[in-house]
Amino acid sequence: MEPAVDVRQLTKVYEGTVRALDGIDLKVETGKVFALLGPNGSGKTTLMRILTTQIDPTSGEAYVLGVNVVSQGAEARKLLGYVPQEMSVWTDISGYENLLIYAKIYGIPPQEREKTIWDALEKMGLKEVANNLVRTYSGGMMRRLEAACAMLIRPKILFLDEPSIGLDPSARRVVWEELTTFKREHGVTIFFNTHYMDEADFYADEIAIIDRGKIVKSGTPEELKRSVGGEVVQFSVKGKSIGEELIDKIRRLSQVKDVIARDSELTVVVQDSETTSPNVIRALEAEGVSIQKISITKPTLDDVFLKYAGTRLETGGGVSEIRQVRRMIRRG
Amino acid sequence: MIMSDSLRSVFAMIELELRRLRHDRTEFYTRAIQPILWLVIYGPVMSAVKAIPTGGVPYTDYITPGLLIQSTTFVAIFYGLTLVFERESGILKKLLVSPPPRYAIVVGKSMSAGVRAIFQALILVPVALLIGVTFVPNVGYFVLALVLISLSAAGFAAFSIIVASLMKTRERMMGIGQAITMPLFFASNALYPVTMMPTVLQWLSIVNPLSHVVGAVRALMITGDLTGLPLDLAAILLFDVIMFAAASVSFRRIIE
Numbered sequence: 001m002e003p004a005v006d007v008r009q010l011t012k013v014y015e016g017t018v019r020a021l022d023g024i025d026l027k028v029e030t031g032k033v034f035a036l037l038g039p040n041g042s043g044k045t046t047l048m049r050i051l052t053t054q055i056d057p058t059s060g061e062a063y064v065l066g067v068n069v070v071s072q073g074a075e076a077r078k079l080l081g082y083v084p085q086e087m088s089v090w091t092d093i094s095g096y097e098n099l100l101i102y103a104k105i106y107g108i109p110p111q112e113r114e115k116t117i118w119d120a121l122e123k124m125g126l127k128e129v130a131n132n133l134v135r136t137y138s139g140g141m142m143r144r145l146e147a148a149c150a151m152l153i154r155p156k157i158l159f160l161d162e163p164s165i166g167l168d169p170s171a172r173r174v175v176w177e178e179l180t181t182f183k184r185e186h187g188v189t190i191f192f193n194t195h196y197m198d199e200a201d202f203y204a205d206e207i208a209i210i211d212r213g214k215i216v217k218s219g220t221p222e223e224l225k226r227s228v229g230g231e232v233v234q235f236s237v238k239g240k241s242i243g244e245e246l247i248d249k250i251r252r253l254s255q256v257k258d259v260i261a262r263d264s265e266l267t268v269v270v271q272d273s274e275t276t277s278p279n280v281i282r283a284l285e286a287e288g289v290s291i292q293k294i295s296i297t298k299p300t301l302d303d304v305f306l307k308y309a310g311t312r313l314e315t316g317g318g319v320s321e322i323r324q325v326r327r328m329i330r331r332g
Numbered sequence: 333m334i335m336s337d338s339l340r341s342v343f344a345m346i347e348l349e350l351r352r353l354r355h356d357r358t359e360f361y362t363r364a365i366q367p368i369l370w371l372v373i374y375g376p377v378m379s380a381v382k383a384i385p386t387g388g389v390p391y392t393d394y395i396t397p398g399l400l401i402q403s404t405t406f407v408a409i410f411y412g413l414t415l416v417f418e419r420e421s422g423i424l425k426k427l428l429v430s431p432p433p434r435y436a437i438v439v440g441k442s443m444s445a446g447v448r449a450i451f452q453a454l455i456l457v458p459v460a461l462l463i464g465v466t467f468v469p470n471v472g473y474f475v476l477a478l479v480l481i482s483l484s485a486a487g488f489a490a491f492s493i494i495v496a497s498l499m500k501t502r503e504r505m506m507g508i509g510q511a512i513t514m515p516l517f518f519a520s521n522a523l524y525p526v527t528m529m530p531t532v533l534q535w536l537s538i539v540n541p542l543s544h545v546v547g548a549v550r551a552l553m554i555t556g557d558l559t560g561l562p563l564d565l566a567a568i569l570l571f572d573v574i575m576f577a578a579a580s581v582s583f584r585r586i587i588e
Contacts, residue, residue, distance in 0.1 A: 052429045055588060074431065082429040088422030093351045101351075104344035105430050107337065133355060149426075 002066045004030045004157050004189035005051060010060035011213075012046050020046040021057070022213035028206065030065070033183060033190045035204035037197065037301070038309075043213040044193040045085065048161050051191070052082045065156055081155030083146045085162045085193075089134050095121065095145050096130040099152055106153045120148040123178050140171030147175050151182050158183075160192040164199055176203055197301035207301070211309035221301065228299040228307050230257050231273040235266040235284065236293040242266060246287050253279050273298070338436035345440030346447050353448060360448075364455045367403040371396065371459055384524050389554060393465045397477075397549040398522025400456055404449035404481055405516070405542060408488035410509050411445040412496030419500065419586055435580035438493060442576065445489030446482035453481050468556040477552040484545040484568050490575035497579075497586035522546050541571040 005028035012021040021043045028034040036044050049055045050062055053073040062069045067076045089098050099117045108116055121130050124144040134142065143163070150158055158179075164172040180203070183190055194200050200207050201221045208218035217224060242261045250268065251259045255276045258269040266284075270276040273296045284291060353360060375392035378384065386394040418424045427437055461467075467474065492509070499505045517523075519533050520542040526534050537543045548564035551557055 049425075052425075054425060054428055074433065077429055077431045080429065082426060084422030084425045086420070086422035086425075088426045090348065090352070090423065092355055093348070094355075097348075097351050101344050101348045102430075104347065105341045105427075105432060107340055107431075 001030050003027045003063075004032070004065055005034070005191060006063040006066075007047070007051075008061045010047070010050065010062055011058045012043075012050065012055070013058045019213050021050075024060070024210075024213070024215055026208060026215060026218075028189065028191060030189050031183075031187050032205040033180075033203055034192070035200035035207045036191070036193045036210055037195070037200045037207050037305070038193075038210035039195055042210045044195075044210055045161055047210070048082075048159055048191070048193055052080060052159050053077055079156040081150035081153055081158045083150050083158075083160045083163060085165060087142055087146075089142055089145050089149065091135040091137075092133065094131045095126050095134055095137070095141075095148075098134060098145060099149060102149050102152060108153070116152055120152045123151070123181075124148040125174065138171075139166050140168065140174070143167055143171065143175055144178075147178060151178075154186065155188060157189040157191060160190065162193055162195070164194070164196065172199070179203075197305070201301055209305060209308055211305075216308040217304065224301065224304045225299045226272060228303045230269050230271050231299065232297040233268045233270055233273050233277055233280065234293075234295045234297075235268070235280070235291050237264050237266060237284065237289050238292050242284075242289060246283070246289070250280055250283050253283065256280070337432050338439075341430070341432035341436045342440040342443055345437070346444045349444035349448055353451065360451065360455070363403065363407055363452060367399045367456055368459050370399050370402070371456065372463060375399075376463070384528065386525070387555070390465075392460075392463060393554050394550070395523055396456075396460050396465050397553055398517075398520070398546045400453045401481060401484065401542065401545050401549060402517050402522060403456065404452050404485045405488050406513050407449060407452050408445045408485040409492050409513050410506075411441070411489040412492030412499075412509075413502060413505055415441065415493055415496045415586065416500065416502050416505050419496070424586065434583055435576070438490065438580045438583050439576055441493065442486040442490040442579065445492075446486030449485030450478050450482050453478060465554075467553050470552075470556070473552040473556070477549045480545060480548050480552075480565070480568055483572055484541060487541060487568070487572040487575045490572070490579040493579040493586075494575070494582045497582040497584075500586065516540060516542050519543075520546055521550075541567065544568055544571075 005026060007024050007026040010021055010024040011019065013019050024043075024047060036047065038044050046055075050057050051064055051069055053069050053076050056070055064076050065079050067079065069076045089095075090101075093101075096117065099120060100113070103113045103117055118127070118130075121127050124147055126141065126144055126148065129137065129141065134145065137145065143166075147163075150160075160179075163175060163179075167175065179190060182188060192204075204221065206218065207221055207224060208215050209224070210216070217227070219227065247259050247261055250256060253276065255271040256268060257271065260267040268276075268280055270280075277294070277296070281291065281294075371392070375395055378395075379391035382391075384391060384394075415424065418427075428434065495508055496505055499508055519529075519536045520540050521537060522542065526537045526543065529537065544564040544567035547560050548568065551559075551561050551564075
């Protein structure tokens with residue numbers, strides 16, 4: 001099947017000096033939820049703006065569902081929905097009117113228009129406020145209206161730039177629940193940018209980590225976390241002390257990377273705790289060791305980011321985010 | 333297909349503007365204050381002085397078309413401010429990612445300024461009638477005059493889109509807007525005949541689109557003498573075509 005997004009050796013240089021994208025290669029499968037995870041200024045937005053035909057790359061090629069976004073921009077625009085990072089609704093007309101204007105721009109046939117608009121409003125929980133001016137909406141309601149706007153046009157692929165910036169956790173959940181349903185019902189591919197690890201972790205099937213204009217690592221959230229070097233499982237045991245022989249036996253179990261025993265603590269480093277722990281438990285119990293407590297420490301995407309990009313994701317960029325949120329509040 | 337796509341989005345833009353106007357008319361009314369003052373105070377005062385040769389037309393009548401157009405042109409020239417706002421928010425980005433060709437967005441935005449201009453002009457007509465301005469009693473002429481006012485406002489709005497795509501901030505946009513509108517107005521036949529101006533300004537007046545609109549609207553609304561109309565009409569259309577084309581080209585820059 002045609003990949004939803006296919007990017008080859010893409011670069012973008014601003015004003016001859018700033019390398020926003022530095023040779024990106026990326027493939028996103030159709031029907032997946034894909035997250036591009038990276039700190040502010042890593043090139044996420046630039047890539048999305050190229051994919052949505054707003055700006056041209058300096059070099060390289062980019063395809064959306066097989067359509068070249070540079071040479072066939074008009075074709076590509078028919079396939080995609082887009083929610084920019086900034087507030088993107090008209091605040092001086094009502095929510096309903098916002099959708100009506102977009103329905104007309106996108107040429108939704110008049111006989112289907114009303115139904116489609118009200119469906120979208122209802123799904124996003126905006127039916128009651130549909131005829132109020134958007135100016136009176138909260139930040140979360142505006143974001144929901146933007147999502148409704150993007151769904152209204154039934155795109156084949158949906159691009160979301162930092163969809164939950166400035167949203168409280170419950171508003172974020174509402175937006176994502178609807179996006180997930182929409183994706184399931186219509187088989188849409190969702191491509192989103194985020195600098196929140198948990199958002200990528202919860203909602204994405206695939207993640208690519210971008211840093212300073214380069215994709216440093218990609219895979220499913222589990223693969224990424226596993227690639228950090230395994231998980232740590234700690235057993236507190238009682239009774240018989242753990243002998244060298246038992247330790248060797250555990251060490252020989254498949255997927256076990258390291259075993260350290262100290263007093264009544266047994267620390268096992270494994271590739272994947274979910275599949276390996278039962279084997280360790282069985283081995284211990286076979287020798288009559290009783291387990292009191294098990295704790296598993298899994299690597300987070302932050303560890304992943306640290307490993308591949310050399311920095312922590314959650315640091316830096318705070319000021320620009322605050323400004324962003326403020327801007328939305330001021331507009332609201 | 334592409335043509336109907338474009339037309340559809342032009343109409344959607346116009347509808348957006350009308351809906352905005354319906355929700356909030358404050359700006360619409362406040363924008364009318366200044367031209368009303370010109371009409372009610374400046375007109376009668378200068379009329380009494382009788383210093384300006386108007387070819388037998390009462391002075392207030394003579395300047396009425398100019399004031400209608402001044403009002404609509406100012407609105408159009410500051411229309412780019414809306415775009416600067418939409419640029420700062422994500423609205424323009426979203427519009428640019430919609431299927432209609434970009435020129436359709438530019439023409440749509442410009443035409444919606446043109447439609448707004450019709451209302452901005454109409455609000456002054458009762459005031460003019462009240463102070464005794466006599467219009468040519470011909471509905472066809474009047475409607476054509478409104479169409480021309482609308483078309484020229486659309487042209488100036490497109491011009492304003494060009495300025496907005498170069499300036500990109502509100503403050504600069506305000507400054508440039510102010511710097512352009514008054515000279516345009518004074519270097520036109522809005523308040524006095526071109527023949528009264530210094531030669532250089534007379535030349536400027538020929539290429540000043542405002543002069544042609546004022547000429548055409550004055551002929552249709554006040555004097556009924558249509559001899560200069562074809563030339564003025566051609567000038568307005570040419571102005572629109574050039575502005576629409578240039579704005580479509582420069583529009584891309586606005587989001588970069």
